[in-house]
Amino acid sequence: MKYIIYVLYFLTICTAASGDEAGLKTTDFYVRETPPTIKTTAAYGKLLNRSKSSLIISEISSPQAKTIEIHSTKVDEKGMVEMDEVTSLRIPPGKSVRFEPGGLHIMVMGLKNPLKAGEQLEVDITFSKGKPLKLMIPVRKL
Amino acid sequence: MKIRLLIIFFGLFVGVSASTFYFLMNHIDTPSIEHGRKLTSNKTIDVTGLESHTNLSLDNGFLQNKWTMLTFGFTSCPDICPTAMAAFRDELNLLSENQDRVQFVFVTVDPERDSKAKLKEYLGYFHKDIIGLTGSPERLARFAKLFGVYFEKQAQGESYTMNHSQQFFLIDPQGKLAAMYTPPLARGKIAVDMTRVIDRVTL
Ligand SMILES: [Cu+2]
Numbered sequence: 001m002k003y004i005i006y007v008l009y010f011l012t013i014c015t016a017a018s019g020d021e022a023g024l025k026t027t028d029f030y031v032r033e034t035p036p037t038i039k040t041t042a043a044y045g046k047l048l049n050r051s052k053s054s055l056i057i058s059e060i061s062s063p064q065a066k067t068i069e070i071h072s073t074k075v076d077e078k079g080m081v082e083m084d085e086v087t088s089l090r091i092p093p094g095k096s097v098r099f100e101p102g103g104l105h106i107m108v109m110g111l112k113n114p115l116k117a118g119e120q121l122e123v124d125i126t127f128s129k130g131k132p133l134k135l136m137i138p139v140r141k142l
Numbered sequence: 143m144k145i146r147l148l149i150i151f152f153g154l155f156v157g158v159s160a161s162t163f164y165f166l167m168n169h170i171d172t173p174s175i176e177h178g179r180k181l182t183s184n185k186t187i188d189v190t191g192l193e194s195h196t197n198l199s200l201d202n203g204f205l206q207n208k209w210t211m212l213t214f215g216f217t218s219c220p221d222i223c224p225t226a227m228a229a230f231r232d233e234l235n236l237l238s239e240n241q242d243r244v245q246f247v248f249v250t251v252d253p254e255r256d257s258k259a260k261l262k263e264y265l266g267y268f269h270k271d272i273i274g275l276t277g278s279p280e281r282l283a284r285f286a287k288l289f290g291v292y293f294e295k296q297a298q299g300e301s302y303t304m305n306h307s308q309q310f311f312l313i314d315p316q317g318k319l320a321a322m323y324t325p326p327l328a329r330g331k332i333a334v335d336m337t338r339v340i341d342r343v344t345l
Binding site: 032035037038039040041042067071073078079080081082083101102105107108109110142 | 218221222224267306308326
């Protein structure tokens, strides 16, 4: 019994550490399931820079989609919505960025296959320096 | 001293009448709209010339005898539109007892890519009762203008996006604009307002 608890404890540490690469901590990442025939979707979550220097996202891609971009949804005072690409997102040391509905989001375009709840989307993020980050983002229903 | 008292009474009188007037304007005229902004427009919303994904006939009877919640969007919009359609689904489910007295409408601003077949698949994913409307770009632009909104293509090659209004519009059973809602709204707010307007009209 004690042995099992140790194994479980060890496993917990392992999974917790997997969201923690290159001085980065990722939390609550998910990507929206796609309605039939739709090849565009968005991923959300929080990225915390735990390193001592700024991190700038220089490239973002996925083997499951043609294009991935970081977008920012802006709503003006008249309720007009516009999405703009954010080409070099900088995360200062100790700070985090939050991707959330109606704001900053990871825009996924040209999906090769539809995304269903329970599946995962691989997203690879390259920074201007340091190790790249590979995220396995779970797909969630809306 | 007397003058000062008189000024105070006059001030009180103005204050009380103004707030009474305000209260009456908001509560007697539209007792039901609480979570949206009331709109007073005599313009009748004209849907003729548009097409629905279910091939409903779109004469001006389409908006009659029902309360309609309407929004604009496009199916390859990943952020704002799915949130809106998930809200439509949730409110429709909450309104199931009144389902024959309400309708929820999604108007595409991207007729180039959003065929009727695509609207059917997309909207059906959220709720089978959401009605998709499309039309020529010119007809859709004229339609949007009735709501004081517009849309435009944001060129990005083949994967262009559309800038559009995120507002939800409530249309009364005479086909006139009644209120405007700015999402995101907490779940149930629209269902509450729509239930109240339905009840009020029955009285
Ligand atoms: Cu986007």
